[in-house]
Amino acid sequence: MKFQRILAVFICSFLATCAFPNSLSFAQEANPSAMIVLIYDTHCKTACDLVRPIMKEIKGEMKDCFTFVELNSSAETLAESQKTAKELGIHGFLADYAQFVPIVGVFTAKKKCIKVIQGPKGKDIYMAALQKALQCK
Amino acid sequence: MQVAEKERKRLAARFEKISGIAGGIVALLSFLVVLGWYVDIEPFKHPFGTSVSFGVALVYFVFGTIVALDAFAPNSKALSIGKLIVVGLLSVMAAAKCVEGVVGTDWDFLSINLSFNSERMVPLVYPGVMTPDTALVQALVGITYLLMDFLQKARVQIWQWLAVTVIALCMIPVFGFILGDTNLCSLWGCVRMPVAFAITSIGLEFAMLAARPERGFTSALIEPDLLGTAMRQSLFSAMILLPLFAEAKAVFVHFGIFDEGLAKSGLGIAFMFVFLGTVMYQFVFAYKSEQNMRRNTEQRLQDLSSQFSQSQAENTFGFGGKAWRIAKCAKCEKEFESNTKLCPYDDRPLDIHDALIGQVLEGKYKVLDFLGRGGMSTVYKVEHLLLSKTLAIKFLQLQFVSKGESVLRFQREGKAMARLQHPNLCTVTECSIIEGVPYLIMEFLQGVSLDEILKEEKRLSARRTVEIMLQVADGLQHAHDENIVHRDIKPSNIMMTPLDDGGEFAKVVDFGLARIMDSDDQKLSQTGEAFGSPLYMSPEQCLGNPIDARTDIYGLGCVIYECISGNVPFRGKTFMETFNLHINGELKPFAKGLDVPPGLSQLVERMLAKDPIDRPSSMTEVKEALTSVLQTWQKVSS
Numbered sequence: 018m019k020f021q022r023i024l025a026v027f028i029c030s031f032l033a034t035c036a037f038p039n040s041l042s043f044a045q046e047a048n049p050s051a052m053i054v055l056i057y058d059t060h061c062k063t064a065c066d067l068v069r070p071i072m073k074e075i076k077g078e079m080k081d082c083f084t085f086v087e088l089n090s091s092a093e094t095l096a097e098s099q100k101t102a103k104e105l106g107i108h109g110f111l112a113d114y115a116q117f118v119p120i121v122g123v124f125t126a127k128k129k130c131i132k133v134i135q136g137p138k139g140k141d142i143y144m145a146a147l148q149k150a151l152q153c154k
Numbered sequence: 155m156q157v158a159e160k161e162r163k164r165l166a167a168r169f170e171k172i173s174g175i176a177g178g179i180v181a182l183l184s185f186l187v188v189l190g191w192y193v194d195i196e197p198f199k200h201p202f203g204t205s206v207s208f209g210v211a212l213v214y215f216v217f218g219t220i221v222a223l224d225a226f227a228p229n230s231k232a233l234s235i236g237k238l239i240v241v242g243l244l245s246v247m248a249a250a251k252c253v254e255g256v257v258g259t260d261w262d263f264l265s266i267n268l269s270f271n272s273e274r275m276v277p278l279v280y281p282g283v284m285t286p287d288t289a290l291v292q293a294l295v296g297i298t299y300l301l302m303d304f305l306q307k308a309r310v311q312i313w314q315w316l317a318v319t320v321i322a323l324c325m326i327p328v329f330g331f332i333l334g335d336t337n338l339c340s341l342w343g344c345v346r347m348p349v350a351f352a353i354t355s356i357g358l359e360f361a362m363l364a365a366r367p368e369r370g371f372t373s374a375l376i377e378p379d380l381l382g383t384a385m386r387q388s389l390f391s392a393m394i395l396l397p398l399f400a401e402a403k404a405v406f407v408h409f410g411i412f413d414e415g416l417a418k419s420g421l422g423i424a425f426m427f428v429f430l431g432t433v434m435y436q437f438v439f440a441y442k443s444e445q446n447m448r449r450n451t452e453q454r455l456q457d458l459s460s461q462f463s464q465s466q467a468e469n470t471f472g473f474g475g476k477a478w479r480i481a482k483c484a485k486c487e488k489e490f491e492s493n494t495k496l497c498p499y500d501d502r503p504l505d506i507h508d509a510l511i512g513q514v515l516e517g518k519y520k521v522l523d524f525l526g527r528g529g530m531s532t533v534y535k536v537e538h539l540l541l542s543k544t545l546a547i548k549f550l551q552l553q554f555v556s557k558g559e560s561v562l563r564f565q566r567e568g569k570a571m572a573r574l575q576h577p578n579l580c581t582v583t584e585c586s587i588i589e590g591v592p593y594l595i596m597e598f599l600q601g602v603s604l605d606e607i608l609k610e611e612k613r614l615s616a617r618r619t620v621e622i623m624l625q626v627a628d629g630l631q632h633a634h635d636e637n638i639v640h641r642d643i644k645p646s647n648i649m650m651t652p653l654d655d656g657g658e659f660a661k662v663v664d665f666g667l668a669r670i671m672d673s674d675d676q677k678l679s680q681t682g683e684a685f686g687s688p689l690y691m692s693p694e695q696c697l698g699n700p701i702d703a704r705t706d707i708y709g710l711g712c713v714i715y716e717c718i719s720g721n722v723p724f725r726g727k728t729f730m731e732t733f734n735l736h737i738n739g740e741l742k743p744f745a746k747g748l749d750v751p752p753g754l755s756q757l758v759e760r761m762l763a764k765d766p767i768d769r770p771s772s773m774t775e776v777k778e779a780l781t782s783v784l785q786t787w788q789k790v791s792s
Contacts, residue, residue: 116205130276135283142260
């Protein structure tokens with residue numbers, strides 16, 4: 018009985034806490050072109066700062082084929098990023114992966130995420146994912 | 155098995171149960187997260203306000219289930235191998251994911267799509283999104299499980315150190331979360347481990363440590379002493395306080411009770427103080443209690459020791475405190491205790507003067523001779539003048555007759571003993587009180603005590619011992635059947651009468667200290683009284699704990715041991731030391747030259763177990779074992 022009670026308290030605590038993060042759902046599709054989304058955090062120094070220059074470089078090369086979106090998940094700018102994500106129809110992606118920064122999601126024109134890349138990677142890896150997205154187009 | 159060892163086993167079993175529960179909780183929580191990802195229940199994906207990825211939750215669901223199965227389900231070999239393969243594969247995947255993250259590459263072959271719904275915006279992939287720190291911890295948790303049952307007897311249990319390392323790693327994001335800093339970055343990158351993942355990892359590692367509590371440093375947690383208790387309570391305090399404070403922080407921030415910064419730092423500091431305070435309290439309490447216990451034990455042993463000394467002294471004196479048997483110096487006419495041999499003033503042999511000899515008690519018992527004096531009683535040979543029959547009278551010591559309660563008990567026990575009719579028991583025919591001193595009238599036995607035989611022959615052969623002890627056990631079994639425990643089994647209480655055919659007939663005497671095992675008498679023979687002869691007293695007698703028939707089994711074990719080896723199993727320089735040896739001392743096995751059959755030595759070992767539970771459950775069992783040993787000899791000789 019004692020353990021059952023402890024278990025009940027534990028599960029209730031778990032469920033209660035689960036309610037605190039935003040309960041966002043996937044929004045309607047809004048943008049028709051393929052998209053590459055980078056979620057980063059101002060406070061995530063080392064890892065995010067490695068990815069952002071690479072993304073800028075890729076953006077220079079492939080801006081005609083993709084829509085590049087950068088979403089800052091730090092507390093100060095989260096509301097604004099959520100608004101942008103909602104407009105782009107990737108609100109759920111931001112909600113689910115905001116805590117795994119830096120994270121890059123590659124979306125097809127139909128807003129289907131074909132690749133999620135977590136952590137800093139080489140440029141070639143991002144480029145390969147983009148090529149795949151273009152093929153899906 | 156010692157009492158402490160038994161308690162240790164009980165605690166170990168409890169820890170194993172806790173391990174299963176912890177594993178089950180991890181499995182349940184992880185299952186909820188997996189469910190959240192599958193059916194898009196947003197709150198389930200974010201326990202403790204942090205995101206837990208699908209792949210991580212899936213692996214922990216498997217790990218948690220396996221750890222729970224380990225504790226609760228019977229372990230078949232096939233199941234064990236299956237578990238090892240599954241955990242091994244998942245650990246390899248996690249390790250590969252960690253390498254992938256650290257090297258900065260992308261291995262597509264690592265992704266297994268587990269989405270049931272192809273319309274999902276982001277497919278559910280295993281391992282999927284997993285930060286290198288998360289992957290590393292997951293791999294280490296798996297390796298901990300894999301190593302758990304390897305090198306079981308090694309002094310250093312590597313898996314335990316691995317578990318502690320993982321717990322330490324996971325404490326970083328937990329403390330970061332409590333103290334309000336979730337961005338833990340260094341030169342090599344940022345720790346992005348979700349707090350919920352860190353807490354479940356700690357839970358899993360704890361479950362694994364608890365699953366094998368008897369090994370390595372976790373054995374300290376199952377020590378039954380107070381320090382072990384303090385460690386257990388401190389550990390559980392931490393396990394409860396951590397999620398409680400994390401939860402409290404989330405509640406305070408969510409409802410705006412405190413500003414986020416204040417809630418984080420304030421609760422972080424509060425946690426540290428409460429935790430440290432709890433731990434310090436536990437250890438101070440343990441230290442003080444240990445000291446009190448030691449003081450009480452020493453006091454108790456001293457009391458017991460002085461009780462016996464008093465008993466020895468008072469035994470010399472008789473009715474109304476007057477000495478009836480004294481040693482007197484013919485020259486200086488000074489009187490001494492009857493066991494004094496030489497006058498300390500004149501150095502002359504003393505003459506024994508016994509006022510009882512020649513007296514007629516109760517108008518029918520004429521005291522003929524002094525037979526002997528034990529630790530608790532004095533016995534005289536008497537003649538029943540009306541029946542012209544020789545009997546024995548035994549007086550109880552004065553210290554036991556000074557209280558009305560003791561007299562009542564003596565009468566009741568006397569009555570009960572009169573019921574004992576068995577050839578191997580000395581029959582009691584009357585129980586009464588003379589001038590306030592209770593006495594028993596018993597049958598008079600011709601012969602010598604086993605004690606005298608041992609003094610003369612030093613030791614007996616194993617076979618002769620078994621033949622004698624079978625008779626003693628038979629008599630004691632009858633007494634036990636009548637709910638009477640002798641409590642003072644020793645060689646001097648076993649009378650040996652030679653038979654015409656050359657054999658020996660054994661009779662158990664001195665039931666004057668026996669105890670009747672009914673509810674009323676439990677009240678009378680309350681805990682704390684110590685009766686018996688120190689050299690043959692059971693550990694529970696030494697401690698003043700409640701006793702039962704197994705106390706006689708212990709006493710008989712001591713006698714068998716002494717008969718065969720020539721020495722009592724435990725002998726200290728003082729009463730206290732002997733008590734301590736009975737309670738904690740290790741039994742020396744019989745010397746090889748004594749030619750004791752294994753069955754007999756095993757029986758004696760069991761009879762002398764510290765914990766009554768580990769002794770033969772009844773005298774019948776002892777008899778059966780002795781008979782079996784005897785039959786083996788008979789077969790060999792025929």
